[in-house]
Amino acid sequence: MYQKNKKNYVAWNILEEDFPGSGSLYDKLLFILNYAILSPSAHNTQPWLFEIKNGIIYFYIDNKRALVGSDESGRQLYESLGACLETIKIAGYYFGFEFDVLYQYNDKNKKDSNKELFCSLYAKECSIDTENIYYKLFKNITSRYSGKLKYENIEVDDKFLEEAGKLLFNFDDLNLKFVKVQGLDRNIILSAIEEGTRRAFAMQSFKNELGSWLRNNWTKKFDGMPGFTVGMPAPISLLAPKLFTLIDTSKMQISLMKEIVNSTLVIGLISGGDCKENWIKSGQLYVLVSLLSCNYEFSTHVMGAAVEFDDIAYQLSENLNINGKPLMFFRIGRQKKKFLSPRRLLTDVLI
Numbered sequence: 001m002y003q004k005n006k007k008n009y010v011a012w013n014i015l016e017e018d019f020p021g022s023g024s025l026y027d028k029l030l031f032i033l034n035y036a037i038l039s040p041s042a043h044n045t046q047p048w049l050f051e052i053k054n055g056i057i058y059f060y061i062d063n064k065r066a067l068v069g070s071d072e073s074g075r076q077l078y079e080s081l082g083a084c085l086e087t088i089k090i091a092g093y094y095f096g097f098e099f100d101v102l103y104q105y106n107d108k109n110k111k112d113s114n115k116e117l118f119c120s121l122y123a124k125e126c127s128i129d130t131e132n133i134y135y136k137l138f139k140n141i142t143s144r145y146s147g148k149l150k151y152e153n154i155e156v157d158d159k160f161l162e163e164a165g166k167l168l169f170n171f172d173d174l175n176l177k178f179v180k181v182q183g184l185d186r187n188i189i190l191s192a193i194e195e196g197t198r199r200a201f202a203m204q205s206f207k208n209e210l211g212s213w214l215r216n217n218w219t220k221k222f223d224g225m226p227g228f229t230v231g232m233p234a235p236i237s238l239l240a241p242k243l244f245t246l247i248d249t250s251k252m253q254i255s256l257m258k259e260i261v262n263s264t265l266v267i268g269l270i271s272g273g274d275c276k277e278n279w280i281k282s283g284q285l286y287v288l289v290s291l292l293s294c295n296y297e298f299s300t301h302v303m304g305a306a307v308e309f310d311d312i313a314y315q316l317s318e319n320l321n322i323n324g325k326p327l328m329f330f331r332i333g334r335q336k337k338k339f340l341s342p343r344r345l346l347t348d349v350l351i
């Protein structure tokens with residue numbers, strides 16, 4: 001564990017013993033949101049805001065945090081929201097709550113220039129089954145992290161892949177496929193990553209945005225991606241945000257991406273029809289798989305490059321025999337060091 005005592009990392013220190021069991025419904029729901037804010041999100045933008053009223057959690061999209069340069073369709077935004085929603089459901093269940101979810105992101109009346117209602121979560125008390133997958137995954141919320149470095153040469157357990165496959169049960173419009181990074185499939189995966197990375201780094205808007213969310217290793221900011229999470233030494237992390245925007249680093253990026261993919265034994269692909277509903281579900285499924293991977297001391301790492309461009313994504317699906325459009329591509333494996341990323345404080349995401 002790293003950085004836990006710094007202010008912008010304290011959100012990770014939440015303790016389940018502090019759940020206000022005899023407190024008000026408001027206090028309980030508020031406590032559950034301490035776990036929501038630990039969800040993964042594209043560029044660690046944390047594009048969420050919350051309001052609690054009369055036993056309902058109003059979950060807003062923080063539009064100022066949308067990635068206009070690298071996520072034109074909004075897919076990554078909705079995947080991030082889906083991941084956060086699922087984390088709320090997992091933490092809620094652990095403390096005895098289920099939620100009826102009313103999606104409202106298509107309701108134009110619930111939108112202003114800064115924020116937009118994503119969904120309302122109606123809380124109801126429920127009995128807890130300790131065999132329920134939500135109950136079992138809860139403890140991993142505070143230890144999950146995106147493993148973005150090279151992985152050790154350790155087989156990904158078949159038992160994990162089998163268990164992860166079962167998580168699909170709740171998401172009937174999606175497919176989840178695991179592919180071993182070997183033989184012809186390795187070349188197919190590498191060429192998708194290479195071409196996706198090349199195209200992304202050819203876009204000035206992508207580079208500017210990436211530079212604006214990259215942080216140096218001593219960052220005091222509560223969001224964004226510190227350089228150490230991608231293996232950057234401290235001096236480089238000071239320069240990197242500017243370097244990305246000013247010079248062509250695509251060749252270096254491609255070789256780094258290829259290196260980390262080459263160290264990976266298994267990747268996961270979530271696919272399905274290309275629509276907002278499935279983007280949300282992909283984020284939900286991804287976070288479940290990611291939390292499950294912690295049980296096996298693995299981590300996961302989303303790589304947008306393989307799926308961001310439609311033609312590359314469809315080619316990947318054809319070559320790897322995948323149903324539907326690949327929506328999320330992630331590596332699974334074990335890296336030596338574990339790094340947490342900063343989080344906004346709960347008070348900063350409350351309305």
Ligand SMILES: Cc1cc2nc3c(=O)[nH]c(=O)nc-3n(C[C@H](O)[C@H](O)[C@H](O)COP(=O)(O)O)c2cc1C
Pocket residue numbers: 038039040041042043044075076077079080083144145146147148224225301302303304305339340341
């Ligand atoms: C929808 C989504 C897309 C992401 N895309 C990428 C990506 O393309 N490359 C990458 O290195 N990490 C990607 N990530 C991982 C985030 O950078 C990471 O979740 C965030 O920095 C917070 O770090 P943490 O997951 O360790 O808490 C993605 C995460 C999500 C949820």
